[in-house]
Amino acid sequence: MEIMPIEKLSINFKTLEDFKSFKEYGNQELQMLDDLKGSIVENDCKHSPFYGIYYGDKLVARMSLYHTDKKFDYLFDNKRDYLLLSKLEVLPQFRERGFGKNLIGFAKSFNLPIITSPRINSGGFWNRMGFMPFTPITDMPEKLLVWYPDHLTENKIN
Numbered sequence: 001m002e003i004m005p006i007e008k009l010s011i012n013f014k015t016l017e018d019f020k021s022f023k024e025y026g027n028q029e030l031q032m033l034d035d036l037k038g039s040i041v042e043n044d045c046k047h048s049p050f051y052g053i054y055y056g057d058k059l060v061a062r063m064s065l066y067h068t069d070k071k072f073d074y075l076f077d078n079k080r081d082y083l084l085l086s087k088l089e090v091l092p093q094f095r096e097r098g099f100g101k102n103l104i105g106f107a108k109s110f111n112l113p114i115i116t117s118p119r120i121n122s123g124g125f126w127n128r129m130g131f132m133p134f135t136p137i138t139d140m141p142e143k144l145l146v147w148y149p150d151h152l153t154e155n156k157i158n
């Protein structure tokens with residue numbers, strides 16, 4: 001497995017251009033584009049939720065990781081801080097080299113529960129990463145998975 005550094009991706013036009021290689025291009029990217037065009041943000045690293053792995057100068061893997069404060073938690077019964085992980089994607093020719101696992105390892109290092117909504121066909125990967133089905137207290141349209149850090153495994157039932 002290749003261990004590659006994980007970088008926080010700045011919100012700028014280059015990052016947006018890099019994102020065009022990835023399948024999931026949606027609201028978050030459009031919002032970023034609007035903010036850049038309106039000069040609301042420029043080269044903003046602090047507020048970017050995106051992390052990625054570069055191979056040379058090519059962005060080959062990325063994920064979005066949002067920290068949700070327990071004040072805004074509407075998923076867990078015992079309100080808690082958690083991370084919302086989305087847009088995990090490794091470019092096809094760079095898969096099965098440990099990049100996905102690397103990004104997940106980085107997310108786990110914050111020691112907070114991680115919630116994600118898996119893509120169809122990615123179940124085997126999430127299972128391998130220790131994620132399990134999660135039923136939130138609020139009805140959600142999508143299926144969710146959760147990972148708990150060790151210190152929370154005793155009371156992981158919501």
Ligand SMILES: CC(C)(COP(=O)(O)OP(=O)(O)OC[C@H]1O[C@@H](n2cnc3c(N)ncnc32)[C@H](O)[C@@H]1OP(=O)(O)O)[C@@H](O)C(=O)NCCC(=O)NCCS
Nearest residue numbers: 088089090095096097098099100101118119122124125128
């Ligand atoms: C799912 C995805 C992120 C995995 O990334 P990756 O870099 O290829 O995965 P890794 O090489 O880090 O694999 C880590 C482990 O998971 C296993 N694995 C990877 N993809 C798998 C899959 N689809 N099913 C079962 N196991 C899988 C690997 O064999 C490896 O096992 P090991 O720990 O025994 O060596 C990548 O295939 C992808 O981008 N898919 C398309 C988008 C997607 O489905 N994203 C999921 C989030 S919605």
